[in-house]
Amino acid sequence: MKKIVIIDGGPRRNMNTAQMLQKFAEGVKTANEGNEVKTYRLYDLDYKGCMSCMACKVKGKASNICKFKDPLTPILEEIAQADGLVLGSPIYFGDVTGQMRTFLERLCFPWLSYNDYSLTAPKRMPVVLIETMNGLPERNNDNGYGSMEHCLTVALGAPERIIAYNTCQVKSYDRFELASFSEPAKQQWRDIHWEADLQKAFDAGRRMAGY
Numbered sequence: 084m085k086k087i088v089i090i091d092g093g094p095r096r097n098m099n100t101a102q103m104l105q106k107f108a109e110g111v112k113t114a115n116e117g118n119e120v121k122t123y124r125l126y127d128l129d130y131k132g133c134m135s136c137m138a139c140k141v142k143g144k145a146s147n148i149c150k151f152k153d154p155l156t157p158i159l160e161e162i163a164q165a166d167g168l169v170l171g172s173p174i175y176f177g178d179v180t181g182q183m184r185t186f187l188e189r190l191c192f193p194w195l196s197y198n199d200y201s202l203t204a205p206k207r208m209p210v211v212l213i214e215t216m217n218g219l220p221e222r223n224n225d226n227g228y229g230s231m232e233h234c235l236t237v238a239l240g241a242p243e244r245i246i247a248y249n250t251c252q253v254k255s256y257d258r259f260e261l262a263s264f265s266e267p268a269k270q271q272w273r274d275i276h277w278e279a280d281l282q283k284a285f286d287a288g289r290r291m292a293g294y
Protein backbone atom coordinates (compact mmCIF):
# COMPACT_ATOMS: atom_id res chain seq x y z
CA MET A 84 0.00 0.00 0.00
CA LYS A 85 1.26 3.46 -0.92
CA LYS A 86 0.47 6.81 0.58
CA ILE A 87 0.32 9.67 -1.92
CA VAL A 88 -0.16 13.31 -0.98
CA ILE A 89 -1.74 15.69 -3.50
CA ILE A 90 -1.48 19.45 -3.01
CA ASP A 91 -4.03 21.54 -4.93
CA GLY A 92 -2.69 25.07 -5.31
CA GLY A 93 -5.63 26.42 -7.30
CA PRO A 94 -8.61 28.37 -5.94
CA ARG A 95 -11.36 26.71 -7.99
CA ARG A 96 -12.80 23.46 -6.71
CA ASN A 97 -14.04 21.84 -9.89
CA MET A 98 -12.19 23.49 -12.72
CA ASN A 99 -9.12 22.49 -14.72
CA THR A 100 -6.46 22.00 -12.06
CA ALA A 101 -8.81 20.25 -9.62
CA GLN A 102 -10.02 17.88 -12.38
CA MET A 103 -6.45 16.96 -13.37
CA LEU A 104 -5.63 16.20 -9.72
CA GLN A 105 -8.83 14.21 -9.31
CA LYS A 106 -7.87 12.06 -12.32
CA PHE A 107 -4.41 11.53 -10.86
CA ALA A 108 -6.02 10.33 -7.60
CA GLU A 109 -8.27 7.96 -9.58
CA GLY A 110 -5.16 6.55 -11.28
CA VAL A 111 -3.52 5.83 -7.93
CA LYS A 112 -6.68 4.16 -6.61
CA THR A 113 -7.21 2.11 -9.77
CA ALA A 114 -3.74 0.68 -9.41
CA ASN A 115 -4.59 -0.60 -5.95
CA GLU A 116 -7.72 0.12 -3.89
CA GLY A 117 -5.61 -0.05 -0.76
CA ASN A 118 -3.53 2.96 -1.75
CA GLU A 119 -4.16 6.03 0.32
CA VAL A 120 -4.52 9.34 -1.50
CA LYS A 121 -4.91 12.54 0.47
CA THR A 122 -5.74 15.79 -1.35
CA TYR A 123 -5.20 19.10 0.41
CA ARG A 124 -6.53 22.36 -1.00
CA LEU A 125 -4.18 25.18 -0.07
CA TYR A 126 -6.91 27.81 -0.49
CA ASP A 127 -8.87 26.13 2.33
CA LEU A 128 -5.96 26.51 4.75
CA ASP A 129 -4.93 29.50 6.83
CA TYR A 130 -1.14 29.59 6.61
CA LYS A 131 1.76 31.80 5.63
CA GLY A 132 5.00 31.31 3.75
CA CYS A 133 8.38 30.90 5.45
CA MET A 134 8.45 33.20 8.53
CA SER A 135 12.26 33.22 8.55
CA CYS A 136 12.09 32.17 12.22
CA MET A 137 15.22 30.01 11.63
CA ALA A 138 13.84 27.39 14.06
CA CYS A 139 14.72 24.70 11.51
CA LYS A 140 18.41 25.74 11.67
CA VAL A 141 19.01 26.01 15.44
CA LYS A 142 22.28 24.28 16.42
CA GLY A 143 21.62 20.81 17.81
CA LYS A 144 17.90 21.05 16.93
CA ALA A 145 18.01 21.50 13.17
CA SER A 146 15.02 19.97 11.38
CA ASN A 147 14.19 19.26 7.77
CA ILE A 148 10.48 19.72 8.53
CA CYS A 149 9.23 23.26 9.15
CA LYS A 150 8.90 24.02 12.89
CA PHE A 151 6.43 26.91 12.56
CA LYS A 152 3.08 25.68 13.88
CA ASP A 153 -0.05 26.39 11.85
CA PRO A 154 -2.58 24.40 9.75
CA LEU A 155 0.21 23.44 7.30
CA THR A 156 2.16 21.60 10.02
CA PRO A 157 0.36 18.20 9.88
CA ILE A 158 0.49 18.25 6.08
CA LEU A 159 4.24 18.91 5.99
CA GLU A 160 4.70 16.08 8.51
CA GLU A 161 2.59 13.77 6.34
CA ILE A 162 4.60 14.60 3.22
CA ALA A 163 7.80 13.74 5.09
CA GLN A 164 6.59 10.13 5.29
CA ALA A 165 4.68 9.85 2.01
CA ASP A 166 5.48 7.57 -0.93
CA GLY A 167 4.78 10.24 -3.53
CA LEU A 168 3.98 13.92 -3.86
CA VAL A 169 1.81 15.64 -6.46
CA LEU A 170 1.63 19.42 -6.79
CA GLY A 171 -0.98 21.08 -8.98
CA SER A 172 -1.39 24.75 -9.84
CA PRO A 173 -2.88 27.01 -12.48
CA ILE A 174 -0.32 29.37 -13.99
CA TYR A 175 -0.79 32.96 -12.78
CA PHE A 176 1.37 35.62 -14.43
CA GLY A 177 3.85 33.00 -15.59
CA ASP A 178 4.23 31.27 -12.22
CA VAL A 179 2.41 28.94 -9.89
CA THR A 180 -0.16 30.65 -7.63
CA GLY A 181 0.99 32.63 -4.60
CA GLN A 182 -0.48 29.94 -2.34
CA MET A 183 1.61 27.24 -4.02
CA ARG A 184 4.74 29.39 -3.81
CA THR A 185 4.27 30.09 -0.08
CA PHE A 186 3.60 26.40 0.53
CA LEU A 187 6.85 25.53 -1.27
CA GLU A 188 8.80 27.98 0.89
CA ARG A 189 7.61 26.11 3.98
CA LEU A 190 8.31 22.70 2.40
CA CYS A 191 11.75 23.43 0.96
CA PHE A 192 13.53 25.92 3.28
CA PRO A 193 14.04 23.33 6.06
CA TRP A 194 15.72 21.05 3.50
CA LEU A 195 18.38 23.65 2.75
CA SER A 196 21.59 23.55 4.78
CA TYR A 197 23.39 26.85 5.17
CA ASN A 198 26.48 24.88 6.23
CA ASP A 199 27.11 23.41 2.80
CA TYR A 200 24.08 24.41 0.67
CA SER A 201 22.96 20.80 0.37
CA LEU A 202 19.22 20.05 0.06
CA THR A 203 17.99 17.06 2.06
CA ALA A 204 14.37 16.01 2.48
CA PRO A 205 13.33 13.56 5.21
CA LYS A 206 12.64 11.01 2.46
CA ARG A 207 13.12 10.86 -1.32
CA MET A 208 9.98 10.09 -3.34
CA PRO A 209 8.50 10.40 -6.84
CA VAL A 210 7.10 13.84 -7.63
CA VAL A 211 4.60 14.96 -10.28
CA LEU A 212 4.07 18.64 -11.09
CA ILE A 213 0.78 19.49 -12.79
CA GLU A 214 0.12 22.87 -14.39
CA THR A 215 -2.89 24.22 -16.27
CA MET A 216 -2.77 27.41 -18.31
CA ASN A 217 -4.19 29.53 -21.11
CA GLY A 218 -0.93 29.50 -23.06
CA LEU A 219 -0.20 27.26 -26.02
CA PRO A 220 2.84 24.94 -26.11
CA GLU A 221 4.55 27.24 -28.63
CA ARG A 222 3.37 30.49 -27.07
CA ASN A 223 3.40 30.57 -23.31
CA ASN A 224 4.99 32.60 -20.52
CA ASP A 225 5.23 29.66 -18.18
CA ASN A 226 7.98 29.71 -15.60
CA GLY A 227 6.05 26.96 -13.77
CA TYR A 228 7.47 25.94 -10.41
CA GLY A 229 10.54 28.10 -11.16
CA SER A 230 13.46 27.91 -8.75
CA MET A 231 11.49 25.60 -6.46
CA GLU A 232 11.65 22.88 -9.11
CA HIS A 233 15.41 22.73 -8.56
CA CYS A 234 14.90 22.21 -4.79
CA LEU A 235 12.31 19.49 -5.42
CA THR A 236 14.58 17.76 -7.94
CA VAL A 237 17.64 17.69 -5.68
CA ALA A 238 15.83 16.79 -2.46
CA LEU A 239 13.10 14.41 -3.65
CA GLY A 240 14.04 13.36 -7.19
CA ALA A 241 13.46 14.59 -10.74
CA PRO A 242 9.75 15.40 -11.14
CA GLU A 243 7.48 14.43 -13.99
CA ARG A 244 5.78 17.55 -15.39
CA ILE A 245 2.28 17.43 -16.89
CA ILE A 246 0.91 20.59 -18.51
CA ALA A 247 -2.63 21.18 -19.77
CA TYR A 248 -2.41 24.02 -22.30
CA ASN A 249 -5.08 26.37 -23.61
CA THR A 250 -7.62 25.43 -20.97
CA CYS A 251 -11.14 26.84 -20.93
CA GLN A 252 -10.95 29.50 -18.25
CA VAL A 253 -14.73 29.93 -18.02
CA LYS A 254 -17.71 27.79 -18.94
CA SER A 255 -19.29 30.46 -21.16
CA TYR A 256 -17.07 33.02 -22.92
CA ASP A 257 -20.16 35.11 -23.81
CA ARG A 258 -20.61 36.27 -20.22
CA PHE A 259 -17.20 37.91 -19.83
CA GLU A 260 -14.90 40.50 -21.39
CA LEU A 261 -12.58 37.95 -22.98
CA ALA A 262 -12.46 39.17 -26.56
CA SER A 263 -8.90 38.02 -27.20
CA PHE A 264 -10.10 34.42 -26.90
CA SER A 265 -12.29 32.69 -29.46
CA GLU A 266 -14.75 30.35 -27.77
CA PRO A 267 -15.00 28.03 -30.81
CA ALA A 268 -11.20 27.81 -30.99
CA LYS A 269 -11.00 27.11 -27.26
CA GLN A 270 -13.71 24.48 -27.56
CA GLN A 271 -12.01 22.88 -30.53
CA TRP A 272 -8.74 22.63 -28.63
CA ARG A 273 -10.59 21.20 -25.65
CA ASP A 274 -12.35 18.58 -27.77
CA ILE A 275 -8.98 17.39 -29.06
CA HIS A 276 -6.78 17.71 -25.96
CA TRP A 277 -8.68 17.75 -22.69
CA GLU A 278 -9.50 14.04 -22.40
CA ALA A 279 -5.89 13.27 -23.33
CA ASP A 280 -4.65 15.69 -20.65
CA LEU A 281 -6.84 13.98 -18.05
CA GLN A 282 -5.60 10.61 -19.25
CA LYS A 283 -1.98 11.76 -18.79
CA ALA A 284 -2.80 12.66 -15.18
CA PHE A 285 -4.56 9.30 -14.65
CA ASP A 286 -1.64 7.36 -16.15
CA ALA A 287 0.86 9.28 -14.00
CA GLY A 288 -1.21 8.27 -10.96
CA ARG A 289 -1.02 4.62 -11.96
CA ARG A 290 2.72 4.91 -12.53
CA MET A 291 3.28 6.55 -9.16
CA ALA A 292 1.29 3.77 -7.55
CA GLY A 293 3.69 1.34 -9.19
CA TYR A 294 1.16 -0.36 -11.40
Ligand SMILES: Cc1cc2nc3c(=O)[nH]c(=O)nc-3n(C[C@H](O)[C@H](O)[C@H](O)COP(=O)(O)O)c2cc1C
Pocket residue numbers: 093094095098099100101173174175176177178215216217218219223224250251252
Ligand atom coordinates in the same frame (compact mmCIF):
# COMPACT_ATOMS: atom_id res chain seq x y z
C1 LIG B 1 -4.84 35.82 -11.97
C2 LIG B 1 -4.67 34.95 -13.20
C3 LIG B 1 -3.48 34.98 -13.90
C4 LIG B 1 -3.28 34.16 -15.02
N1 LIG B 1 -2.07 34.20 -15.66
C5 LIG B 1 -1.84 33.34 -16.68
C6 LIG B 1 -0.58 33.32 -17.34
O1 LIG B 1 0.35 34.04 -16.99
N2 LIG B 1 -0.40 32.45 -18.37
C7 LIG B 1 -1.40 31.60 -18.77
O2 LIG B 1 -1.18 30.83 -19.71
N3 LIG B 1 -2.60 31.58 -18.16
C8 LIG B 1 -2.85 32.42 -17.12
N4 LIG B 1 -4.05 32.40 -16.48
C9 LIG B 1 -5.08 31.40 -16.88
C10 LIG B 1 -5.08 30.17 -15.98
O3 LIG B 1 -3.77 29.70 -15.75
C11 LIG B 1 -5.88 29.04 -16.61
O4 LIG B 1 -7.17 29.48 -16.92
C12 LIG B 1 -5.95 27.84 -15.67
O5 LIG B 1 -6.24 26.66 -16.38
C13 LIG B 1 -6.97 28.03 -14.57
O6 LIG B 1 -6.98 26.91 -13.74
P1 LIG B 1 -8.33 26.49 -12.95
O7 LIG B 1 -9.36 26.26 -14.00
O8 LIG B 1 -7.94 25.29 -12.18
O9 LIG B 1 -8.67 27.65 -12.06
C14 LIG B 1 -4.30 33.26 -15.41
C15 LIG B 1 -5.52 33.25 -14.70
C16 LIG B 1 -5.70 34.10 -13.61
C17 LIG B 1 -7.02 34.05 -12.86
